[in-house]
Amino acid sequence: MFVSGKPRSKKLQSFIDKQLLYLIGLILILGLLYTYKSQFIVATVNGKPISRHALIKELEQQGRELAVDSLISKELIYQEAKKKDIAISQKDLNKEVEEVKKSFEANNQTLDGFLEQQNISYSDFLDQVRLQLIMERLLSDDIQVSEEAINQYLEENQDFFPEDVTEEQLRKSAMEQLRQVQLNAQVQELLNKLRGEANVNYFN
Secondary structure, three states: OOOOOOOOOHHHHHHHHHHHHHHHHHHHHHHHHHHOHHHHEEEEEOOEEEEHHHHHHHHHHHHHHHHHHHHHHHHHHHHHHHHOOOOOOHHHHHHHHHHHHHHHHOOOOOHHHHHHHOOOOHHHHHHHHHHHHHHHHHHHHHOOOOHHHHHHHHHHOHHHOOOOOOHHHHHHHHHHHHHHHHHHHHHHHHHHHHHHHOOOOOOO
């Protein structure tokens, strides 16, 4: 049965069409959200969702804080080295790099392969080596490894040493490991001291 009536105005029809499109679009979005909710929600806590956006934002904030802290630590060490006229020559840097390469080759690996696996550029690697050498020169006088400490280290870790390594090589390796442990502790103490004395301002 056909019922005639007053035709709708173009303005009214346009409004209805827009509302209909909005409703259809909303239904599609809700359907996608439900179907792919794992792409938008990473967890729920007592029924309350935690969005992927919130996760990414949190990770970015944590990553930023760590990066800023790392850059501040490096700058403090560089400034301290400058105060004490400590500089690393290209010759010293090359020598240390060669030592690192030899240590990889001794384990049937390559430095380039390691850097590629860790997604570290060669330039960043050189910066790390330079920083390590600076820290060693800053704190070398405070690091002392006794023969007793080496003997204890060898005794406690003898099950982990390769069989084809000489006693001299073992003692050298133990010395390096113990020096590094002490160096890390000394660096942390130095950074705590420098941070306490420095004027550090943060900007958002």
